[in-house]
Amino acid sequence: MTASVRQQLAFVRPIPRHLVHRASVAEVYLTDAVAEGKDRFLVAAQWPRDHALYHPDGNGCVDPLLFVETIRQALVYLAHEFYEVPLTHRFVGRDMDFEITDPGLFKVGAVPLPIVLEVAWAWVDHRPPQRCGMRIEAVLTVGDVPCGRGSLRVVAVDEKRYGLLRRRGGRPAGAAGTGGPAGVAGAGRAVQAERLPAHRVGRLRAKDSVLKSVGRPGEWDLELDLGHAILFDHPTDHVPLMVLLEGFRQLGYLQTSEGGAAVPHTLTGVSMDCLAFAELDAPIRLVMTQHRLPADAGSPELLCVEAVQSGVLLSTVSMSWTADRSAPVAAPGLV
Structure with missing residues (x-):
């Protein structure tokens, strides 16, 4: 990376929200992007010092899911702005991963964190113009210092092929559930009281808890609220990747x-x-399939979880949770 290219990046205002598939300007974190070479980019973003859902943890560090959302926005923006993927194409997530290599740089300071992603772009299973398969690898830097890495792979398809994908999954394209602000989609009744308390899943507000106990060890239900202004920023005909990831994260925190x-x-x-x-x-249903405790004080806990719906395996995830020995220990029952 050259310093002159980095200096071209602007952090003045968010990019147009439709270019990252967001309805709310407040949920747009990207501010700029420049090409550094063939299929290589620098992407600028600014993370908020606080956020209703992705708030700092008890040690004052940025929520790692802000990193994931920034990677998602970077892929979508580059696809539209630099590779001419049509705005009408539907994006479908295939896989993602990330790791934080220097948690100390995630500390919230006196001003919002300006961050830069060093992005490498690759076409995967690419059959344009109807089907565009793409993957990005991103290195996260704060103050020119690398502190994390991540990747995301998606396929973007035109409306006709999206309809075929949805029908293959048993649902017509454009069909949506009937869940509302106070209920589970399709349940037809309010169930807010059945959610796990927010403090047990690492959230601050009751409506941000997405887990419901089902009374069986190692299993929980994902509680959907289609009126949630962040998790469901705009109408959709399926549960977004970031909503599933939030459920996985809350289960990991609980465990x-x-x-x-x-x-x-x-x-x-x-x-x-x-x-x-x-x-x-x-x-x-979220089902925990493995919980491996650390072999030593410096090793993370490993949790493996599956999301299952009507007997169909939707998603699998493995998570690493690392003990933060610099953080103060909260009293029992307090957040």
């Missing part, structure tokens, strides 16, 4: 924070595969 954990844990790595569309109007 690593309860049972008298000596120190708090931070999500430092994820590998996620998306195998089928998650529908809005049928229960989604």
Whole structure:
């Protein structure tokens, strides 16, 4: 990377929201992007010091899912702005992963964090113009210092092929569930009281909890609220990748924070595969398939979870949760 290319990046205002498939300007984190060479880019973003859902943790560090959302926005923006993928194409996530290599640089300071992604672009299973398969690898830098890496693979298809994909999954394109602001999609009744309390899943607001206990060890239901202004920023005919990831994250927090954990844990790595569309109007079960405790004090806890709907495996994820021994230990029951 050359310093002159980096200096071209602007952090003045967010890019147009439609170029990252967001309805709310407040949820746009990208501010600029420049080409550094063939299929290589620098992408600028600014992370908020606080956020209703992606708020800093108890040690004052940025929520790692802001990193994931920034990678998602970077791929979508580059696809439209630099590779002429039509705005009418539908984007379908295939897999993503990330790891945080220097958590110390995630500290929230006196001003919003300006960050830069060093992005490498690759075409994967690419059959234009109807089907565009793409993948990005991104290195996260704060103040020119690398502190994380991640990747995302998607396929973008025209409306006709999207309809074929949806019908193959048993749902016509454009069909949507009927969930509302206070209920589970398709349940037809308010169930807010059945959600796990926000503090048990690492969130601050009751409506941000997306887990519901089903009374069986190692299993939870994903609680959908189509009126949630961040998780469902705009109408959709299926459950977005970021909503599934939020459910996985909250389950990981629940497992690593309860049972008298000596120190708090931070999500430092994820590998996620998306195998089928998650529908809005049928229960989604999260099933923990493995929970491996650290072999030594410096090793992370590993959790493996599956999302299942109507007998169909939707997604699998493995998560690394690392003990943050520099953080103060909260009193039991407090956040």
